Amino acid sequence: MECSSLYKRRGLGSRRFHTKRISPQIHVVSSCSLDSMTSSPLLYVGELTTAQVVAAAVFVWLFIRHLSAKNLRHIPTEGGPSLPILSFIGLYNFLAHGREIIQQGYQQHKGRAFKVAMVDRWLVVLSGKKLVDELQKMPDDTVSSATTEVLEMPNVFASNWHKDPVHVPILRNLTRSLALVFEDMFDELSIAFREHIPANSDRWLPVHAYPVISTIVTRAANRVFVGMPICRDSGYVHMMVHFEEDVSKAVKLLTILPGFMKRAAGRNATVIDKRIQQCLDYLRPVIDDRMAMMAVFGKDWADKPNDLLQWIINEVVARNQGPEEVARIVLFINFGAIGTTSAAILHALYDISMRPELADTLREEVEAAVAEEGWTKAAINKMRKLDSFLRECERHNGPTIVSMFRNILQPVTLSDGTFLPKGATVVTPTFATHFDEENYPNATLFDPLRSYKSDKSVQPQLITTSADYVTFGHGKHACPGRFFASNELKAMLAYIVVNYDVKPEYEGVRPENLRRGLTNEPNNTARVLFRGRQVD
Template sequence: MEDIAFLKWLGTFAAVGLIWACGRRFYRLRHIPTVGGPSLPILSYLGVIRLMHDARNMLHEGYNKHYGSLFKVAFPNQWFVVVTGDKLIDELRRLPDDVALFKDAIKDLLELDTTIGPAFHADPYHIDVIRTQLTRGIGNAFPSLYNEIEDAFEELLPVYANQWTVVDDMLQKLQRITARVSNRAFVGMPICRNNTYLDLVIQHTMDIAWTRKRMILIPRFLKPLAAMFFSRALNDINQGHELLLPVLVERRNKFDNQEKDPASGPSDYLDCLMEAALLRGKGLESVTQMIFATNFAAIHTSSNSMMYFLYDVAAHPDCIPSLREEIQEVVRDQGWTKDAVGKLLKLDSFMRESQRFNGTSAISVMRKSVKGVTFSNGQYVPPGVVMVVPAREIHFDSRVYDNPDVFDPLRFYTMRANGVNEQFANTSTSYVAFGLGKHACPGRFFASCELKAMAAHLLLHYDWKFETGKDRPENRWFAVSVMPDTDVELLFKKREW
């Protein structure tokens, strides 16, 4: 009975808080056009329902109707203001951190304070480590990364040269392969092959999503209370810390005992994280949290991108000979190195086009206003509002790309030949898959190198195709998230080269 009374009390306060919050947010943004449903308090949830099932068409409608200006769409816990047109998007990109913050927008979007705790949002120091030391160390780390690619595919994709083998769980295999390869750089051997650890870092993203879906429906003042009941993501980190603790203690002792030459600097990503944590007076638990945050950003986005790549190659088999020819020529000349991967221009173009055509989200370039923002067209966004860019609409805009609805594997290869710098990891107002400006994805250069190395390895060592009579499946959507449809099976066989 006491539990029932508590739930009734919680529900009453939640309803009152919801009505108050909806009314306050409506009043502050009433001057910005609404797309997808009514803008009145409570009734705006009709727009939320549509967003869950029809976000693609909602954003397309708003983009066409309000191009070059702002419009808003209703998310479960707040309004998002959508910024369109090169001029305004560039203005959004240029906003300083004392006016609009990326990390506050991500905190709201992913409910980070309740999914993994406020300490992470307060000082996400892993971002600077990724942007600097991890990126600079790709060349030195590449031999071990490629070794992990070889071993992981050999172990997890056991197919034969003389027969086609149906692989019906390819996305799960790619998640594990990506986790192994990424963690070869993040935490090294042998942890990167520890199955319990891999299970945790893969599950962590799904647990954040599970928690977020519930927390976005709860008023802000009740979130700390509700968080006690939704702690899956935190449990992942706690279990991971037990596995990582011996490695972390060993790394900390290297600094404490000055066993490492101080002039040499940190030797890998984990060393760099440890150094950053110690300089801030952080404990080992903080290092584990940053490792899980790094995995959260790396595993599922990269594995989805690889799944898109497999589908797009199978849908365009005429591209395979030229891609293989380029890879064979470069590898025979230079071997498997970071610089060699950087010279795979046709493969780079194919993967950038695959990312343009598919993507992982319909929105990008997220910022939350700290102060009021007045754009050059006169539209005003008050403090405390999340602003986003409609990534998919930009990538399919005929003003930006010729024949945008056509998958053109050499689109960016041709653009580069004409003097346009369109490498896979580069960003611009016309290509926002990795964000834009100083807050663009800090790990995009690592991810680009890793993905191209995996793709090149697949092309040289495997053939694959769809089942007979099957075509490339349409992507799946949930709200603004885009995912590959895994119902269609792929057939693989080994090849020699």
């Protein structure tokens, strides 16, 4: 709306006018040309403090948040009241005691929906396998994945990937190539283990597990992602490990900030633009060379590489973007690969260090498979006891307390009668599902061969999703990187049990997990004792 028409409707006709001062800090426009005004046509904010501007913006945001919650009032709330402003009591409770609140809601509303408060949205939690199956069967015009959005990836990476998930086709290509890339991945992890855990059979070597495992995971993954020699460059590896840590910290920060502050805060917390340039310091020569070859030869480039970096370049070129976007996607895929895989292998390491007899059982299976197939993906596929152990580790120590994040695109009513309006964010409870006695008899018992002993017609595996196993989500929007992650995890654990003896730093004590907001993380300060395997 043009300024002049607004004034005429209010009887202010003239383009130049005077008003009196109405407060020490806020002035109605005085003797100014409307052509020079850059703020509201009626108010000129001349001396407002930053705190006052932020307070006003927060008030407006709270009001908008209140209006957006109206369509969810029919859904029971857990963690605290759902009234305006008072709902922040529930937010604090959920961030501090999320697992307990989800468990309480699951028990009280089993088979139905309830909601919990986040800063910028309500999470509608579906409890019970029937509702979870309903959710995963909904068509794409009714629900969409909300994982990257809820976990703040668009704000952290300054991208719109929640609308155009560019990483999905890339990771699907990787899944189809697992057998081809396994040799390189295993070669890199075996070299990295020897370099970073040079244990011998004569004495126990204390190892600060978190940084060492993160480094080995990064090297093994990037042998596949960007190849040699970059995957062994200490500067590149250090950058990727610490970038993943920075992103994880940024996500925790963003969960307590209102939406209008997130994009700027996310970019500043991770200095994403600087990280992209650092990544290009290592990758630009090869990216520029490949893009130039594509421009010259197009589809006729006979020697075009068939690796993950090239798949990324293909997607970027198809979108008429440049090397910076290639680096952004490389950083994003590394964030997903390093954090979750490192956490999973750390949980497995802490668990197996407490069970030397289990290490012997897994060692026998690994050695038998390798004797038949060598260190190949085919051998990994035969390690069913090892797979069962990893699945049980994830059942007990999944990375998030909720999963299967979905946005509702069209209004829908569930079989229990719950109405989900357009715009609602829906999740499933991870731990509550995994510790339900109806899903897992003796659910609190850690049974490493639980899946191996399953009487189901098809033995469930680490990568198998279902309504009662939701670590990786479930359905068509389940984690697309879980297949590569599973192979890397199994290869790392197999290498450990064959080449090392391990035990906890303090006998009989498993390092305690760290629960922060939506996440459940392995202890990052604990040490594990390694010794070169003693053969009787």
